[in-house]
Amino acid sequence: MLDELGRRLEAAGVVPHRLALRSAPDRGVGREGGAWAWRAFRFEAAHRLPYVPEGHPCGRMHGHGYLVVLEAAGGDPEALGEAWAPLGQALDRACLNDFLDNPTSELIAVWLWEQLRPRCPGLIRLHVHETEHSGCTYDGAQHTIWKAQRFEAATCVADADDTRARLHGHGYRLRVHVTAPLDRVLGWTLDYGDVKAAFAPVREALDHQRLDTIAGLESGDVASLAAWAARAARQRLPELLRVDCYERDGVGAIAWPE
Ligand SMILES: Nc1nc2c(c(=O)[nH]1)N=C([C@H](O)[C@H](O)COP(=O)(O)OP(=O)(O)OP(=O)(O)O)CN2
Numbered sequence: 001m002l003d004e005l006g007r008r009l010e011a012a013g014v015v016p017h018r019l020a021l022r023s024a025p026d027r028g029v030g031r032e033g034g035a036w037a038w039r040a041f042r043f044e045a046a047h048r049l050p051y052v053p054e055g056h057p058c059g060r061m062h063g064h065g066y067l068v069v070l071e072a073a074g075g076d077p078e079a080l081g082e083a084w085a086p087l088g089q090a091l092d093r094a095c096l097n098d099f100l101d102n103p104t105s106e107l108i109a110v111w112l113w114e115q116l117r118p119r120c121p122g123l124i125r126l127h128v129h130e131t132e133h134s135g136c137t138y139d140g141a142q143h144t145i146w147k148a149q150r151f152e153a154a155t156c157v158a159d160a161d162d163t164r165a166r167l168h169g170h171g172y173r174l175r176v177h178v179t180a181p182l183d184r185v186l187g188w189t190l191d192y193g194d195v196k197a198a199f200a201p202v203r204e205a206l207d208h209q210r211l212d213t214i215a216g217l218e219s220g221d222v223a224s225l226a227a228w229a230a231r232a233a234r235q236r237l238p239e240l241l242r243v244d245c246y247e248r249d250g251v252g253a254i255a256w257p258e
Helices: 002-011 077-091 105-116 192-206 222-236
Strands: 019-024 027-032 034-047 062-073 123-131 134-138 143-155 168-179 240-248 251-255
Touching: 002 019, 002 027, 027 077, 034 077, 062 077, 062 105, 077 105, 105 123, 105 134, 105 143, 143 192, 168 192, 168 222, 192 222, 222 240, 222 251
Parallel strands: none
Antiparallel strands: 019 027, 027 034, 034 062, 062 123, 123 134, 134 143, 143 168, 168 240, 240 251
């Protein structure tokens, strides 16, 4: 089905960089070069981070509803379910400090990678979402973390010949992705809280504003907005990898800082 979809898009003049098909809310397949399958799993667990500075909230015992997404070569989400089953059973309603000394998202991802790789040799990467606003991706070598942000704004798309040319508005969602080596003591790349704080002035410049009146954003479209946010964030966050910007579910743009 994915191949047929790819053929039809190409016939219509669209050459997708990456094509993904969600067959159910928790699974799907994709194509980017070769084919891959993905599947999402949830577990509810407690943890504390023993090496954070005194007074950091994550030093206290607390908990999260974790979401893990596995991506593996081939096109079989069922095989991912079989590989995950024993881990899901062990981790759900458990305390992660019983498995790991310092269960940051990044070190949970490494631990999961080591557990899963022998059972799932095609594993390409995995994602650990600690909350709805923060998460980490690991590919066996490198970590990327992201922090989600929201803002509300009006806009008007200058060169649109449809309703986007009218003054309208969106509840925009951004994901700010950062990549850096792991801190040896803290066991993370950068604190999610520090990413949020570094990005805060960029968010504040956009929130409750009319975007097409901001210098550099006159075109008012979501691709320009993602590029603008990536440029602005890069000045405060040298580790910035990219910014994903959605004006609504399924409509957005990704920008890498120049
Ligand atoms: N890079 C990492 N940073 C942080 C980790 C981590 O594992 N890796 N963990 C934590 C805490 O566990 C914390 O509970 C989750 O962080 P955060 O996203 O900041 O949580 P909030 O829900 O409070 O965030 P808001 O979006 O600001 O509400 C901290 N950092």
